[in-house]
Amino acid sequence: MAAIPTDIGKYQVERELGRGASGAVYLARDTFRDNWVAIKQIHPHLMVDPAQANKYRRLLHNEAVLVGQISHPHIVALIDVNERASPPYLVLEYVQGQSLEQHTTPDTLLPVPEVLDIAFKCCNALEYAHFHGLVHRDIKPANLLLRDDGEVKLTDFGAAMSQNGDVTQLAGLMGSPAYMSPEQIREEKLTHQSDMFSLGVVLYELLTGQKPFQGESDYATIYKIGAEDPVPVRVLRPDLPATLDDIVRTALAKKPANRFATWAEFADAIIGASTSLTKLASQITEVERFQTLRQLDFFRDFSDVAIWETLRLGRIRSLERGTVLMEEGSVGRSFYLLLDGVVRVTKKNLALTKLRAGVSIGEMVYLQPGKNLRSATVTAETKISVLKIKSASLQQASAELQSCFDKAFIKMLVTRLIATNQQLSEWDVR
Numbered sequence: 001m002a003a004i005p006t007d008i009g010k011y012q013v014e015r016e017l018g019r020g021a022s023g024a025v026y027l028a029r030d031t032f033r034d035n036w037v038a039i040k041q042i043h044p045h046l047m048v049d050p051a052q053a054n055k056y057r058r059l060l061h062n063e064a065v066l067v068g069q070i071s072h073p074h075i076v077a078l079i080d081v082n083e084r085a086s087p088p089y090l091v092l093e094y095v096q097g098q099s100l101e102q103h104t105t106p107d108t109l110l111p112v113p114e115v116l117d118i119a120f121k122c123c124n125a126l127e128y129a130h131f132h133g134l135v136h137r138d139i140k141p142a143n144l145l146l147r148d149d150g151e152v153k154l155t156d157f158g159a160a161m162s163q164n165g166d167v168t169q170l171a172g173l174m175g176s177p178a179y180m181s182p183e184q185i186r187e188e189k190l191t192h193q194s195d196m197f198s199l200g201v202v203l204y205e206l207l208t209g210q211k212p213f214q215g216e217s218d219y220a221t222i223y224k225i226g227a228e229d230p231v232p233v234r235v236l237r238p239d240l241p242a243t244l245d246d247i248v249r250t251a252l253a254k255k256p257a258n259r260f261a262t263w264a265e266f267a268d269a270i271i272g273a274s275t276s277l278t279k280l281a282s283q284i285t286e287v288e289r290f291q292t293l294r295q296l297d298f299f300r301d302f303s304d305v306a307i308w309e310t311l312r313l314g315r316i317r318s319l320e321r322g323t324v325l326m327e328e329g330s331v332g333r334s335f336y337l338l339l340d341g342v343v344r345v346t347k348k349n350l351a352l353t354k355l356r357a358g359v360s361i362g363e364m365v366y367l368q369p370g371k372n373l374r375s376a377t378v379t380a381e382t383k384i385s386v387l388k389i390k391s392a393s394l395q396q397a398s399a400e401l402q403s404c405f406d407k408a409f410i411k412m413l414v415t416r417l418i419a420t421n422q423q424l425s426e427w428d429v430r
Contacts, residue, residue: 008039008089009082018099022046022056022158023087027094030079036096037079041089060088063158067092070132074125076145076155092155097148100141100202106209106309106398112240115206116274118144118152120267122199125154127263130192133164137184138175139198141205161190177218178211182226182254193256196266200251200259207244208236209309210398212252226254231396237312238393243273289316292339293387296358298412302404309401314389325378325386326362332374334390335362341384347376354381363409366391 004026005013011028014036018025023042030037042060047053064081071077080091100118103110110118122144129136136143138159145153159175175184181197184190204212212230215221230252234245247269253259260266293299293307302310316339319325326332328347338357345352355361355378365372369391394405 005041008041009080009085009091011037011039011091013039022059028091030091036094038076038092038094039089040092042087044087047087057083057088059158060090063156063160064090066134066157066160066162070129070134072125072128074121074152074154075129076153093153095145095147095153095155097146100144100146100152100206103146104141104205104209105305106312107305107307109209109308109312110206112207112244113274113277114150115203116270116277117150118146118206119199119203120270120274121152122154122202123263123267123270126192126195126199127267129154129160130195130263133162135161135163135190135192136195136198137161137190138179139195139202140176140179141202144202163191177221177225178213180222180225181256183256185222185226191256192263193259196251196259196263197253197256199266200248203251204230204233204248207233207240207248209312210236212248235390235393235396238315238390239312241273241277243269243276247273293337296337296339298337298358298360298408301407303400306398306401306404309398310387310389313393313397313401314387316385316387318383318385319380321380321383323380323384325380325384326374326376328374328377330374331372332362332365333372333392334388335360335364335366337361337387337389339385339387342381343384344379344381345376346379352376360409360412361386363412366394366405367409369395 004016007013008026008028010032011030014027014029016024017027017038023040023046026039026041028037028039029035042056046056060081061083064078064083067075067078068081076095077093078090079093082089102108109115122139126136126139134157136154136157136159138156139154143154143156145155147153175198177185179198179201181190181194184194184197201212204210213221213224213228215224232245233248234240234242247266250259250269251266260269289311290304290307293302293310294304299307299310314337325336325343337360338355340357343355343361345355361378362374364375394402
């Protein structure tokens, strides 16, 4: 990696903040104004070839012109620019915090109300940009900065295009494949609704910890964006309200005309979801639930990320003594993890066994898809706490989580088989 410069122009470099394919971002001190700034500098090696250097200077020029025209509380401000420097650089407002990329895995998700607040502010910022004729073209978690005080800032207009024709546009695909709209992939004319699709991808990821379109390569991902519908967010996270499912589905519509007509309409939908949102469990309660799962033998080989994903995949329910959890001969679509208490298992009114905390119940609906009839009745012997997970939800979960459950189920079934054989041998002796 290239050495970090001690200074860039009149700015004293403190440290590197981030690095991408085209440049690096540094934290620096503006000694004249006595404040911190972020400097985005093109990589020196990209300036060796004259044609390539011209391309990156134009990119930097475009960003400087576009960002220089706008001023919004949720858009990072441009402070200075030097296009003629070698390498050229932009000086931007420093945002003390981190990008939303840090909150896109199941174990790092933000509370739902905070995600909605961020999405609402992004709508406001992008409505303002649209008013000034701008399409960002690269909305993604890495370009959304979350300040330590909770405010969000949109950054990196390097791929942006102006619909006013006041800036020379760069041809070709611009942006990150996983967040591109179908029309962006096809290199068609773009409107603000292309950015809506990208924000919909971000919202999906912040809510579930997964991207809606995931391929093994960029080409596979691009195909999915154009041809496949994503798994509904409530399949991956059943605790979310139906209104959020509707919002994300609308934002991710394949045709721009089927998305929200305006940013204001998108923002209003988010407000509606926020006001109707039932009070969610506190972060402390989430941590306590995480610890409950972590202490169970069933989850011994699960990573922390897999446990967080499990928590968000299902719903925890408390049931009174005598409650029938599942009934023999009924159709089952979910299985349960017994977190606390004791259940009684019967078949044709004959007692088979009692199960205690740390086991799964009804897992055959997942292990044998299509055979959904319950083979026994399970009743709460005491007050119990269970985590209910739909079989279809686990089938759409990450490969890591499915692998963890497969191994845990096999281990548990083997343990039950050994216990059954031991019981039978004891009966033979008698």
